[in-house]
Amino acid sequence: MLTIGKLGRASGVKVPTIRYYEQIGLLPAADRSAGNQRLYTRATQERLAFIRHARDLGFPLEAIRDLLGLSDRPEQSCAEVDAIARTQLLAVEGRITRLLALKTELERMVDHCAGGTIAECRVIEVLGNHAHCSADHGRDLLTVSE
């Protein structure tokens, strides 16, 4: 049985985050020692590794909750799992597309800055004037979970 600190080091997840996952029900309530400290099994360590890897891949916690639920029913069809992964792939592709447009515009801004005074600064000018901007970067760039 591992204490929470060891589990955290083993899995690369911070201790408060593990407690948070328990609180929101992503991890089952841990067994406790005589002194009320959490004790974890290998099974929980694997579950946490799964969560961490999925988070690294950008899956939102709700999607991970679904995936964990599905992985507990191994004889069902994996269509739902596939759909969640494809949704995440689409989200990632969308973010890449928009970020590439931002990169282009930022590069234009930075490249045109001659290093003079702020009055002549292209960066400020471009930011102040939407007409200079060709790309139509969608609003939702800022709201998509990551």
Add this chain to the structure above:
Amino acid sequence: MLTIGKLGRASGVKVPTIRYYEQIGLLPAADRSAGNQRLYTRATQERLAFIRHARDLGFPLEAIRDLLGLSDRPEQSCAEVDAIARTQLLAVEGRITRLLALKTELERMVDHCAGGTIAECRVIEVLGNHAHCSADHGRDLLTVSE
């Protein structure tokens, strides 16, 4: 003088967001009508357009606060402005790099899913086993502001 709703429509920023910007000091406290409603000038409209464009480009509000402060001192050197824009460019490039790695891994996962049962599902398997994962997508993907 524009009311807040008209300003919002003109600038593409939602009304509560405008009030929020005032609350955190990004916009100056607006003049008020006899009935206590906010009234805006063209100058504020331009300032808001600047903020919106910078947000579209992914600048965090703190960076925008700095940029606005700098743009009020036009005879200074634009080195700081340049630095903020370059920082943002680097952040965007970093996010693109990591997202491309994620995309590769997600595509591998999805492509290998044969559509059978969950027990044989590659998606679940890959997520559960970090050893399958080649890319070292940094943790901070999830914490960087966007």
Add this chain to the structure above:
DNA sequence: GCTAATGTCTCTAGCAACTATAGGTTCAAG
């Protein structure tokens, strides 16, 4: 001039996904 609809006001709480802090308890090493 009156009424109804829309717009605006303040204030509070909520979202994701944690992170940080305070103040206390337990455990392992020396």
Add this chain to the structure above:
DNA sequence: CTTGAACCTATAGTTGCTAGAGACATTAGC
């Protein structure tokens, strides 16, 4: 047996908004 690290709970803070309640202001039509 004491010290110090690790643990506990509970609450509040982070970023950038968004949503709701309940009250006041403005405007359009009649």
